[in-house]
Amino acid sequence: MFNKSKILGSVAGLGLLFGTASSVATAQIPAEMPAHSSEQTSQFRRIEQPLALKVGVTLGGLGLIGLELWWFLFSKNKAIKASSGQGIQELTINVDGGYEPSRVIVKSGQPVRLNFFRRDPSSCLEKVLLPDFHIAQDLALNHITPIEFTPSKPGQYQFTCGMNMFRGVVEVQ
Ligand SMILES: [Cu+2]
Incomplete structure (x- = not known):
């Protein structure tokens, strides 16, 4: 481990x-x-x-x-660009004591799929929120939970745990 x-x-x-x-x-x-x-x-x-x-x-x-x-x-502030293929931009985010990477870069106007891989058993991280995209998703332990949305405007969009203790940013360019 x-x-x-x-x-x-x-x-x-x-x-x-x-x-x-x-x-x-x-x-x-x-x-x-x-x-x-x-x-x-x-x-x-x-x-x-x-x-x-x-x-x-x-x-x-x-x-x-x-x-x-x-x-x-x-x-921990390393920004990772989502890789795009077949019209969708995809990236895996490890959920283990926070989000890694905690800063992801995507392009505007193209569907995004963030694969949240939750390895952390603490209940703090059982939910992930993307308020700007009206998403509140439960994450199953030791599973990958895909979250999809299409950003239409460039900007910084936060994602957080259910209690707003752990944070990450989707940077739309
Ligand atoms: Cu939390």
């Missing part, structure tokens, strides 16, 4: 954890240094660590923060 995106997701998640921890650590060092270097009576004892280690941990944390940002801002 481990796919590439899930592994990347957990790596990015760890990145947030370590990234936050190390930025908190670096933020505290300047504040604590004067107090602790002058008085040794404090119940905490300073442990000297090599500068290289500190720099390494900081850079590692920053790198993971970068990965995290990239993951949330860009990796």
